[in-house]
Amino acid sequence: MSIPDKPTLDGLEERWNASWEANGTYRFDRSRSRDEVYSIDTPPITASGSLHVGHVFSYTHTDLVARYQRMRGREVFYPMGWDDNGLPSERRVQNYYGVRCDPSLPYDPDFTPPAGGGTSKEQLPISRRSFVELCDRLTAEDEKSYEAVWRRLALSVDWSAPYRTIDARSTAISQKAFLRDLARGNAYKAEAPTLWDITFRTAVAQAELEDRDRPGAYHRIGFPRSDGDGVISIETTRPELLPACVALVAHPDDERYQPLFGTTVRTPLFEAEVPVVSHYLAAPDKGSGIAMICTFGDLTDVVWWRELQLPTRAILGEDGRLLAEGPAEVDATVYARVAGKTVHAAREEIVAMLRESGALEGDPSPITHPVKFYEKGDRPLEIVTTRQWYIRNGARDEDLRAALIARGEALSWHPPHMQVRYEHWVNGLTGDWLISRQRFFGVPFPVWYRLGSDGAADYDNPIVPDEAALPVDPSSDCPPGYDEAQRGKPGGFTGDTDVMDTWATSSLTPQIAGGWTFDDDLMSRVFPYDLRPQGQDIIRTWLFSTVVRSHFEFDSLPWTNTAISGWILDPDRKKMSKSKGDVVTPISLFEDFGSDAVRYWAASARLGTDAAFDTGQMKIGRRLAIKLLNASKFALTFGATPDAAAVTEPLDRSLLAALGEVIADATAAFDAYNHTAALEVAETFFWTFCDDYIELVKERAYGSRGDEAAASAKAALGTTLSALLRLFAPFLPFVTEEVWSWWQEGSVHHAGWPTADELRSAAEGDSGLLGLVGVALSQVRGAKSSAQVSMKTDVAHAVVRGAAADLDRLRAAADDLAAAGRIASLTFEPAESENLTVDVTL
RNA sequence: GGGCGAUUAGCUCAGUUGGUCAGAGCGCUCGCCUCACACGCGAGAGGUCACUGGUUCAAGUCCAGUAUCGCCCACCA
Numbered sequence A: 001m002s003i004p005d006k007p008t009l010d011g012l013e014e015r016w017n018a019s020w021e022a023n024g025t026y027r028f029d030r031s032r033s034r035d036e037v038y039s040i041d042t043p044p045i046t047a048s049g050s051l052h053v054g055h056v057f058s059y060t061h062t063d064l065v066a067r068y069q070r071m072r073g074r075e076v077f078y079p080m081g082w083d084d085n086g087l088p089s090e091r092r093v094q095n096y097y098g099v100r101c102d103p104s105l106p107y108d109p110d111f112t113p114p115a116g117g118g119t120s121k122e123q124l125p126i127s128r129r130s131f132v133e134l135c136d137r138l139t140a141e142d143e144k145s146y147e148a149v150w151r152r153l154a155l156s157v158d159w160s161a162p163y164r165t166i167d168a169r170s171t172a173i174s175q176k177a178f179l180r181d182l183a184r185g186n187a188y189k190a191e192a193p194t195l196w197d198i199t200f201r202t203a204v205a206q207a208e209l210e211d212r213d214r215p216g217a218y219h220r221i222g223f224p225r226s227d228g229d230g231v232i233s234i235e236t237t238r239p240e241l242l243p244a245c246v247a248l249v250a251h252p253d254d255e256r257y258q259p260l261f262g263t264t265v266r267t268p269l270f271e272a273e274v275p276v277v278s279h280y281l282a283a284p285d286k287g288s289g290i291a292m293i294c295t296f297g298d299l300t301d302v303v304w305w306r307e308l309q310l311p312t313r314a315i316l317g318e319d320g321r322l323l324a325e326g327p328a329e330v331d332a333t334v335y336a337r338v339a340g341k342t343v344h345a346a347r348e349e350i351v352a353m354l355r356e357s358g359a360l361e362g363d364p365s366p367i368t369h370p371v372k373f374y375e376k377g378d379r380p381l382e383i384v385t386t387r388q389w390y391i392r393n394g395a396r397d398e399d400l401r402a403a404l405i406a407r408g409e410a411l412s413w414h415p416p417h418m419q420v421r422y423e424h425w426v427n428g429l430t431g432d433w434l435i436s437r438q439r440f441f442g443v444p445f446p447v448w449y450r451l452g453s454d455g456a457a458d459y460d461n462p463i464v465p466d467e468a469a470l471p472v473d474p475s476s477d478c479p480p481g482y483d484e485a486q487r488g489k490p491g492g493f494t495g496d497t498d499v500m501d502t503w504a505t506s507s508l509t510p511q512i513a514g515g516w517t518f519d520d521d522l523m524s525r526v527f528p529y530d531l532r533p534q535g536q537d538i539i540r541t542w543l544f545s546t547v548v549r550s551h552f553e554f555d556s557l558p559w560t561n562t563a564i565s566g567w568i569l570d571p572d573r574k575k576m577s578k579s580k581g582d583v584v585t586p587i588s589l590f591e592d593f594g595s596d597a598v599r600y601w602a603a604s605a606r607l608g609t610d611a612a613f614d615t616g617q618m619k620i621g622r623r624l625a626i627k628l629l630n631a632s633k634f635a636l637t638f639g640a641t642p643d644a645a646a647v648t649e650p651l652d653r654s655l656l657a658a659l660g661e662v663i664a665d666a667t668a669a670f671d672a673y674n675h676t677a678a679l680e681v682a683e684t685f686f687w688t689f690c691d692d693y694i695e696l697v698k699e700r701a702y703g704s705r706g707d708e709a710a711a712s713a714k715a716a717l718g719t720t721l722s723a724l725l726r727l728f729a730p731f732l733p734f735v736t737e738e739v740w741s742w743w744q745e746g747s748v749h750h751a752g753w754p755t756a757d758e759l760r761s762a763a764e765g766d767s768g769l770l771g772l773v774g775v776a777l778s779q780v781r782g783a784k785s786s787a788q789v790s791m792k793t794d795v796a797h798a799v800v801r802g803a804a805a806d807l808d809r810l811r812a813a814a815d816d817l818a819a820a821g822r823i824a825s826l827t828f829e830p831a832e833s834e835n836l837t838v839d840v841t842l
Numbered sequence B: 001g002g003g004c005g006a007u008u009a010g011c012u013c014a015g016u017u018g019g020u021c022a023g024a025g026c027g028c029u030c031g032c033c034u035c036a037c038a039c040g041c042g043a044g045a046g047g048u049c050a051c052u053g054g055u056u057c058a059a060g061u062c063c064a065g066u067a068u069c070g071c072c073c074a075c076c077a
Helices: A012-023 A053-071 A087-097 A128-152 A168-184 A239-244 A299-307 A332-336 A343-357 A398-410 A416-427 A502-506 A509-514 A520-526 A536-554 A578-583 A586-593 A595-603 A615-637 A650-671 A675-702 A707-728 A733-743 A756-764 A769-786 A804-811 A814-821
Strands: A037-039 A075-077 A099-101 A124-126 A187-197 A209-224 A231-236 A245-250 A264-266 A273-278 A290-294 A365-374 A382-391 A412-414 A448-450 A493-495 A529-535 A559-565 A795-802 A823-830 A837-841
Touching (some): A012 A733, A037 A053, A053 A075, A053 A559, A053 A586, A053 A650, A087 A128, A168 A187, A187 A299, A187 A365, A239 A290, A398 A416, A412 A416, A502 A536, A509 A520, A529 A536, A536 A559, A586 A595, A615 A707, A615 A733, A650 A707, A675 A769, A769 A795, A769 A837, A804 A814, A804 A823, A814 A823
Parallel strands (some): A037 A075, A245 A273, A529 A559, A795 A823
Antiparallel strands (some): A264 A273
């Protein structure tokens, strides 16, 4: 045993991390069978972003469970994943190296990134393969810095086997899962109006939308009736879409417009003849009660267009500019004035023309209205008709929808109310899951298309590779039976150029981490997983999509439990902004308070509840860790030894009896994924142990009442300290490991979780006695406090009054009470009152 | 407009199935250099448990409604 003279938290993190690494403390033993394993489907994190306190918060919650289960004897499968495909990495590479991807460029094997990096003004166009290589290289660097933070936080992951969602195996697994969904008919390609981000020039999915309030203006525009009998006035916030107008629509019950249904009007300026139609989605109380339908201004236009079987007059290109050629029905001369303009410029031009022609009625009236954005974009989404890949999600299939909702019901949610978020999302789905993106750094769709003699692609009958050939890159690999010379040639083939949405890959994390089809032995030991920890914001994306993929491939849930962490809020109760979160970096918190203290703060928040960013809580955690050092040191200097059988004194038996209750409560709490309750009971007990119990027995432990009484105290101290260190180990892994090392063999993190059994018969002691003595001791201290004298001041005489039954119990610990209070003469007198009081004569 | 959650001491939060539940810590006040800890110890003061009704012998605890805050969804002419 070696106890430092001055125990300190300094240096514990480096020392024990090195030890854990050297000893493989958190290494997964894959020889263990499924029922011995506790497996966690860790959220893979995007390392090219920035780690902030919110991540520290939720990942700590997961680690608490991992450490608890490990101590319970389960072999914990807790991998770390890096989710580095997708836009964040692309943007970081563009800025870092000063390059941009130009897929039309051939690959240059000797390419090296420009020396100036992100400082050069012009982004250097590079080939797709080079671009992907840079993404790979930079994200690998980013992952190292993230790993350092996670290690400092003491996440007990097995660092020998992290996975990356962009590596060859993940790519192969993504492609294989996709091909199987394709074969089952659960994945399909379709040409349809698609929400489109004009900045990134890619389609986006329903789950990635967000509304933002933007200023706009109602423009009242008169449409001349074809019969010459006046005009019909509509209001629109998007006058630039006038050339895309295909109809006017009003509600079927709207008497104002009923006579007009079936007639036609002419679009102002553009002179296209369009019908007046009816549809129940038209709102009589909005604007003038009649709207123009354009292809496409918003999602309602898409519904009208589809259900009313209207023609398509597309005017917007994928770059967000008006097409060079307008629809055939519109006046080409007028259209030429807006062709090629941005939406904004076209709006100004058309409004000017409308005003000039007199079709604009009055001045536009400004409004603020919600507009759909891609969550990572900064320009409003447009709707463009494109060919995209989809995966069925129940939106258009009631049986599938019901089956997926049933999966949600079968999953254990922590906290339970999070399940309704899942159900609402599934019930509110309006379309299948759009998984294709027109980007570069992602998993390519493993398909090719035959080109006809006219050079047109046959999209309905894609060529797919053999599973054994995966991963493939259809833009550089050839489909079976073709050679590279036939690429892009009539009669030859062309590769699909799209990549999968990041969720299409991350929906497969159980398969990727478990080595599905690559290491089925491992997969069989971890799947279905025990736990999916994640944030509430991605229930609709990550959680749901993982359930969908598992449902199709395995006809089962991917996990039995899901633990949902809340948000970190600013002190002003707002969701903590990225910018603020970046200012307070996790590393600076570790340095200021210590990792254990930061973990304590995170552990103090229940699953599913939002928590305030609170350095005060971290200070308390730090205080707890320091107290653990000092109290342990003190107890051990007496020669504390775990030996419950030697505990004979009533006060000592009371301590162990109370400890037994704490162990039972903490265990039940952890089993219910309620880590805050587990921490709370341990913490409360620990402070009582320090402030009351140790004070009460230290004289006796020094030997004031003989060897046997001292031995009982030492055994109680040792037994309790051992259990306390283990109860705190999931929360404060560094300080508990440090103290454990002073007097025990091995790692506390592999020591068994404490049980009532190890307390022996002492667990049957009077668990309330310690508290009762504590009340009396507090009164004695109070007397000294009001006399403004030191606690070591002698008390000449003290009389304890209270219920006779309480006094009888107290007498069993009278000597300890007298010693702690330095009471020369202690007597007991029954009283009427139930309340325990002590009259103190100094 | 629909849904979910929250609303308990100045602050951050506990309060399981209704009956010592009115609590903890921080902060504050007043003391104490007590031989583990001054990064400490002790003792105090602080709340009509958001509001309004209801059920009950009994309600922070159940029901209904209201208000405020947060989030999700819908609406986007």
